[in-house]
Amino acid sequence: MPDDLTKTGKADRDKVNVNQSHELRDWSKKLGVTEDQLKKAVKEVGVYADDVKKHLKK
Template identity: 40%
Template sequence: MSDDKDLRGPADASRISLSEPYEVEYWTKTLGVSRDALAKAVVEVGNSAEAVRAYVQRSAH
């Protein structure tokens, strides 16, 4: 099965892929962060959506 680029959300909602622009757009909007902040979070804690969400929340305080 090929990737459907018309999808607005991630193919695997438990992981964040920085290589797919539509996923980056989804996660930046969902988490309320910039692309740079999202990328930094992924570098710091890995691509687990749960870990990135927690990191973003901690960083906001």
């Protein structure tokens, strides 16, 4: 089922979805990395935002 962009909540804020262009753009900007760096981080540690943030700080 596709995401309903009108319904956001904690579950959406806790995960990084690099398959949606607006989320990829927004998370990249928020974390101060390129879209490619973000995709690589998600591939390495998974979609949970806390894990991605920790990984990118290394």
